[in-house]
Amino acid sequence: MRSKSCLNNLPGYSGRWRSHCSKVTKAMFISLLIFEIGCSTAVAQPYQPVLSGDSIRWNVLFAVCGPPFNLYMTLTGDTIVNSRKYSTISYIFDYEEYILIREDTLNGRLWYYSERKNRDMLLMDLSLEVGDVFYIHHYPDDSTAFHVDSVYFRNDRKHVRLDKARIIQCTDTDTITFIEGVGPNASFFMQEYYYKEMGSIPFYVLCMYRDGELIHVNNYYANQAYPDPCWILGNSAELINNPGSGIIIYPNPATDRLYVKIENNNDTGAVLTIVDLTGRLMATHNLVDNLSGVDISHLPAGIFICKVNIRNRVYSGRIVKMN
Numbered sequence: 001m002r003s004k005s006c007l008n009n010l011p012g013y014s015g016r017w018r019s020h021c022s023k024v025t026k027a028m029f030i031s032l033l034i035f036e037i038g039c040s041t042a043v044a045q046p047y048q049p050v051l052s053g054d055s056i057r058w059n060v061l062f063a064v065c066g067p068p069f070n071l072y073m074t075l076t077g078d079t080i081v082n083s084r085k086y087s088t089i090s091y092i093f094d095y096e097e098y099i100l101i102r103e104d105t106l107n108g109r110l111w112y113y114s115e116r117k118n119r120d121m122l123l124m125d126l127s128l129e130v131g132d133v134f135y136i137h138h139y140p141d142d143s144t145a146f147h148v149d150s151v152y153f154r155n156d157r158k159h160v161r162l163d164k165a166r167i168i169q170c171t172d173t174d175t176i177t178f179i180e181g182v183g184p185n186a187s188f189f190m191q192e193y194y195y196k197e198m199g200s201i202p203f204y205v206l207c208m209y210r211d212g213e214l215i216h217v218n219n220y221y222a223n224q225a226y227p228d229p230c231w232i233l234g235n236s237a238e239l240i241n242n243p244g245s246g247i248i249i250y251p252n253p254a255t256d257r258l259y260v261k262i263e264n265n266n267d268t269g270a271v272l273t274i275v276d277l278t279g280r281l282m283a284t285h286n287l288v289d290n291l292s293g294v295d296i297s298h299l300p301a302g303i304f305i306c307k308v309n310i311r312n313r314v315y316s317g318r319i320v321k322m323n
Helices: 015-043 219-223
Strands: 056-062 069-081 084-092 096-104 109-114 119-125 133-138 142-154 157-167 174-179 203-210 213-217 247-250 257-262 271-276 281-286 291-295 302-310 313-321
Touching: 069 096, 069 313, 119 133, 247 302, 247 313, 257 302, 281 291
Parallel strands: none
Antiparallel strands: 056 069, 056 203, 069 084, 084 096, 096 109, 109 119, 133 142, 142 157, 157 174, 203 213, 247 257, 257 291, 271 281, 271 302, 302 313
């Protein structure tokens, strides 16, 4: 004798059997749906966070067809704006400033809070796929659409690259890329400083440190075997931290003491002068040894120009003084 079945084409599929089978089918559907949701939840893992760690620092290069300028961006705390929690990122240009960033690790997104517009600006989205559109804003309220041209992994970090979105026009340094656990390689200033006429952004993340560990090094300067791809010094004069000069100033940034190393310093007439960005003289020091320590504890926090005058030549570069 054929047993009852929940298939329409079998005999006996009527009455209470129809009702019974309907309940069974619904129960099976709900069970499968719960299972699928559970599996999806288990598989969906958050991206590596950008704003996680006791100590985070980004070394950022700024250049607009001229001498490069370096600044440090440091995670300093949290704050609440419009009932939303943001991380505070401080940096020193002419003086200490800060920006506010918030993060969604599930979708790999970062937002920058624009005080001028009083709203969030999307900085990064790792959920984008090839062909998707990302908008970069520029002054005053216009925007340019860029398409994702590639998605790939490097050093176990997801990268999402935008087509034709350049960084530092005159050197054609790199293409804007979202990097998992690091942020946009065009820095957190990306949505405020896109130069439409130049088709580029003048900021470039050189390196990132988390809890004292170097976790990211840029592609452009590292591939050129630059002496220090995390710190690019330069101006219209010669470079201090350049192998040809034989002069190294460290640490940078510095707090209380600065060291000047001069290879083969047989000239007791070498002099270090420190001036602020307005050209005001802040300190002078005679460099009589190959390695000289200079007390800078009296200097306020900020950016200063160091000049080393030796053998009728002047070598200069910027340093950051921190409290």
